[in-house]
Amino acid sequence: MKITAAVVNHVNAPYQLETLELTALRQDEVRVRLVASGICHSDEAIRVGDEEYFFPAVLGHEGAGIVEEVGSAVNGVKAGDHVLMSYAYCGHCHPCRQGHPSHCQDWGMMNAGGFRADGSAIHLKPDGSKVSNMFFQSSFATYAHTAFNNLIVVDKSADLRLVAPLGCGLLTGSSTVFNGLKPQPGSTIAIFGTGAVGLAAMMAAKISGCRQIVAVDIHDSRLALARELGATDVINSAREDVAGTIASLTQGHGVNYAIDTTGVSAVMKSALDALAIGGTLVPVALTRHDLTFNPLRHLIASSKRIVGVLMGDAIPQVSVPQLIDWHQRGLFPFEKLVKFYDFADINQAREDSAKGVTIKPVLIIDKSYSV
Ligand SMILES: NC(=O)c1ccc[n+]([C@@H]2O[C@H](COP(=O)([O-])OP(=O)(O)OC[C@H]3O[C@@H](n4cnc5c(N)ncnc54)[C@H](O)[C@@H]3O)[C@@H](O)[C@H]2O)c1
Ligand SMILES: [Zn+2]
Ligand SMILES: [Zn+2]
Known part of the structure; x- marks a missing residue:
């Protein structure tokens, strides 16, 4: 069938709305009619070539929509269900069975391989040439073919436009705290970069009972929002000395936990330096930059840890409904991060996000949708 998709034809090319052929639905796939999709920084990282990818590509991995058709081998979801899409996983390898689908042995192939397992x-x-997909959903399009494990069925009373971005950035930020760090109540945390991932981490730190939550960014507007959402202290690192300020805020001890969402080498290093003895750093950014440190001086001597956490180590079908529940109870007010754009304005939305004007752009793909 013919669909409209925002195609990136080569590294650094703008999104271009094109008519593509969506190939026949396989028996293990589900067709979703997109209502909305968030834009995550990872879409941008791929578009600008921070991560190697096959182009042309249809990006987008925070889709929300309505199931239109279900392959004959799929159970547990039916036409008409309202769904969010998150990442793909096989569901039957050892890590999947142990409850860590983001450790799935096929994760890279399924989410960043660009094509089905058979290639x-x-x-x-229109000329029959191949276009790659992302996260087995490619949500910058009017329709998606995805897999059952990507789907989170949500109540029809949930506004699909608002909840769309819960499938990646907000899930990652919050779950990095809940599953990756599991902070002790009363502990201290610093979050470097207060975009969608950083602010979601901050709200999760507050829910977890962190006593001191320090937010670091270079945009005053983002820091003001960080304060509104629960940061006890904010630091504009373009003007202020981060190390000195964090030391004085913590009586010289440093923080128990740090998350870097910037991917900037110097910022990742300052996050490591900001840790207290025994502290843990999680760097989450998709970045081409390295973090350089001396194992003895910067890690062993102070019993620090650096931990890799993909997608917050979350099971999306468990964590997303929990985020919706927290949102309904006012504990996870992510609507303050969201700005809506028409699908046709995808390049403007991307630019606004890169400039720091918009934290979480959400594209409205089906303008006729209402709750
Ligand atoms: N590990 C994962 O599973 C996973 C999942 C989703 C996203 N990500 C990655 O997480 C990162 C953050 O995503 P996002 O959507 O929140 O991006 P974003 O662009 O909205 O946020 C990044 C923030 O960092 C700030 N920043 C940039 N340079 C800085 C500096 N030198 N000092 C201080 N702050 C600085 C920006 O102002 C911005 O607020 C991206 O790299 C994204 O690809 C990782
Ligand atoms: Zn698996
Ligand atoms: Zn993402």
């Missing part, structure tokens, strides 16, 4: 493409150009 075929879900999307084709």
